[in-house]
Amino acid sequence: xxxxxxxxEPEIAQLxxxxxxxxxxxxxxxxDGLSALRMFQEQPPDLIILDLMIPALDGLEVCARIxxxxxxxxxYIMMLTAKGEEIDRVIGLSTGADDYxxxxxxxxxxxxxVRALLRRSLRQGGQNQLYRTQHFVVDVEQRTANRQTEHAExxxxxxxxxxxxxxxxxxxxxxxxxxxxQLIDKLWGDNFYGDERVVDTHVARLRKKIEKDAANxxxxxxxxxxxxxxxDPVV
Numbered sequence: 001x002x003x004x005x006x007x008x009e010p011e012i013a014q015l016x017x018x019x020x021x022x023x024x025x026x027x028x029x030x031x032d033g034l035s036a037l038r039m040f041q042e043q044p045p046d047l048i049i050l051d052l053m054i055p056a057l058d059g060l061e062v063c064a065r066i067x068x069x070x071x072x073x074x075x076y077i078m079m080l081t082a083k084g085e086e087i088d089r090v091i092g093l094s095t096g097a098d099d100y101x102x103x104x105x106x107x108x109x110x111x112x113x114v115r116a117l118l119r120r121s122l123r124q125g126g127q128n129q130l131y132r133t134q135h136f137v138v139d140v141e142q143r144t145a146n147r148q149t150e151h152a153e154x155x156x157x158x159x160x161x162x163x164x165x166x167x168x169x170x171x172x173x174x175x176x177x178x179x180x181x182q183l184i185d186k187l188w189g190d191n192f193y194g195d196e197r198v199v200d201t202h203v204a205r206l207r208k209k210i211e212k213d214a215a216n217x218x219x220x221x222x223x224x225x226x227x228x229x230x231x232d233p234v235v
Contacts, residue, residue: 002026004045006036008054019107033057052081067096074161076117099194131171133232138171163206170230179227
């Protein structure tokens, strides 16, 4: 697995690199946001460890730009921050980060979180699963998702890995109410290390791609005090 480490403090960058390479990962280093974007474009990694406060472009901007450039590989992104009060900002903004850690951190915990991120998958078994609702067709094995347009044509949805898994979970059980804990277990498994509000970020991003009006969603409804449910009749 290829990991891009974006950290401008040499001692921390070296600590991360040594800890991960000891576990068999391949690591590349970047010291600023612009070089990180260039390295991402040249060779997309499987995972990016991204410090929040870096020169040229900060971590939030780098994260946002990466998520705006969908490609064959959609890397997981772990944010690093030295300021606890900035956690809400990192998680709350729809930049697309999958997890975060605060400095100082334990190298052992860092490795565990990296492994947990790279193990994330849609845990629905190995059989081919094709879900059809009135407006959506989702093929889990082929990793394709389509939405029916107003003209009865199928439009291919450009989704990140997490967005596809989230939509697949919703369309597999239309009408079911999911709380954050259930969605985390379904999408990320037992090794999730993060804030449950990460779910809200990914739901907001998915709504922007499948809803006509994300502020007034037709398909992914908020169940106040509980979580979310997907409404679209099965066909």
